[in-house]
Amino acid sequence: MKDLLVELVGKISSGGLPEDEILRIANEAAEAYADPEAFLAANPDVNYDDTYPIPLGEWVVVGNLPDNVLFQADSYADLLAQIIASFSSEVPFNIKPKQLTKAKPLSALNSIQVQLSSMNKEMGGYVLLNFSEPLDDELQAVLVYGCDLPRVMELCVAVGIPATPAYESLRQAQSS
Known part of the structure; x- marks a missing residue:
């Protein structure tokens, strides 16, 4: 999953994000997809609850894209x-x-x-x-x-x- 997310974030950023930022977003999103409860426990500052219409991993991707990308x-x-x-x-x-x-x-x-x-x-x-x-x-x-x-x-x-x-x-x- 992480490799797919690295490639996806890299392609949608079209050169607008440095490699380390792409890796950070992909790592966090992969963790959130793999184990949402553990991710939320480890990141209490993340503003997400299960009433949102998208999965936590997707939320992490979308929420971390800067306004020159999203x-x-x-x-x-x-x-x-x-x-x-x-x-x-x-x-x-x-x-x-x-x-x-x-x-x-x-x-x-x-x-x-x-x-x-x-x-x-x-x-x-x-x-x-x-x-x-x-x-x-x-x-x-x-x-x-x-x-x-x-x-x-x-x-x-x-x-x-x-x-x-x-x-x-x-x-x-x-x-x-």
Whole structure:
């Protein structure tokens, strides 16, 4: 489990986390998955109880991802603002958050995904991926390189963290 978590956290951080931080998150999450009671006993400062809709190990992963890796927002404009802030100021974005304030969700998400797909071409662009269950916000996502998407999806299934490409997921939901 730990090796899967190391690979998953490494891929969803897309270079945004140092190796020691990836290992720390994966170690803690693996311990939490393996023995939740022992993990909580050893870490009394962890704010978790069994009424939460996600397992403790998943909670540890999500709770330890910094805001330049895990994006949480109630609107697509806010989500885009967080994504833009996670990149260097030299990285150009063709769309601005204010352009999405009145857009319908599918249109806003399409604009974001088109922008992300055009970036970092040698890695297949980025894919906005719904990640885990949003607890406090409407939207919760990570960016993954397009070339890593199939493996990230396999890893999410293997460790039990729900993940879906955001645009495809919303498009399918609206067409059914």
